[in-house]
Amino acid sequence: MGKPKSEVNRGGHVRLYWDMIDSMAWRALSWVERGLYVAMRRKLKGTNNGNIEATLATLKHYGITSPATLSKGLKSLQAVGLIAKTRQGGIAYGSKVCSLYRFTDEQTFEFQKLGVKACKATNDWQKFKTLGEARAAIKEAQARPVGTDENAE
Numbered sequence: 810m811g812k813p814k815s816e817v818n819r820g821g822h823v824r825l826y827w828d829m830i831d832s833m834a835w836r837a838l839s840w841v842e843r844g845l846y847v848a849m850r851r852k853l854k855g856t857n858n859g860n861i862e863a864t865l866a867t868l869k870h871y872g873i874t875s876p877a878t879l880s881k882g883l884k885s886l887q888a889v890g891l892i893a894k895t896r897q898g899g900i901a902y903g904s905k906v907c908s909l910y911r912f913t914d915e916q917t918f919e920f921q922k923l924g925v926k927a928c929k930a931t932n933d934w935q936k937f938k939t940l941g942e943a944r945a946a947i948k949e950a951q952a953r954p955v956g957t958d959e960n961a962e
Contacts, residue, residue: 841878849892
């Protein structure tokens with residue numbers, strides 16, 4: 810017997826593994842930051858890790874409607890090692906392209922045209938042993954002025 814008709818065309822899914830959602834990095838995030846992560850993860854389609862953009866225009870449909878919220882969320886996700894920047898964008902960097910990100914728990918393939926280099930999963934989020942360490946990393950990232958992103962590659 811096949812699947813019920815209501816389950817056939819449901820689309821893809823976002824997979825969150827228990828070791829990640831039980832980690833100190835995940836626990837240190839606010840619900841808004843977790844929502845941003847899930848919205849970004851929705852864009853992962855198998856081989857495009859490293860080519861994930863996070864613009865206000867595409868994320869407004871997921872409830873991220875403020876530039877400040879987006880900026881704070883991206884800083885937090887990078888601080889705890891769940892995402893890493895693969896390309897710096899913005900007019901301040903001499904281009905009208907958006908920044909690109911990768912999920913650190915997945916392999917990244919090369920996108921030569923975009924300047925994205927291949928790399929293995931780094932699982933940077935696993936480095937935090939206590940909730941205090943993860944929260945301190947977020948606090949430090951939030952205190953940095955805009956444009957001083959240490960995670961730019």
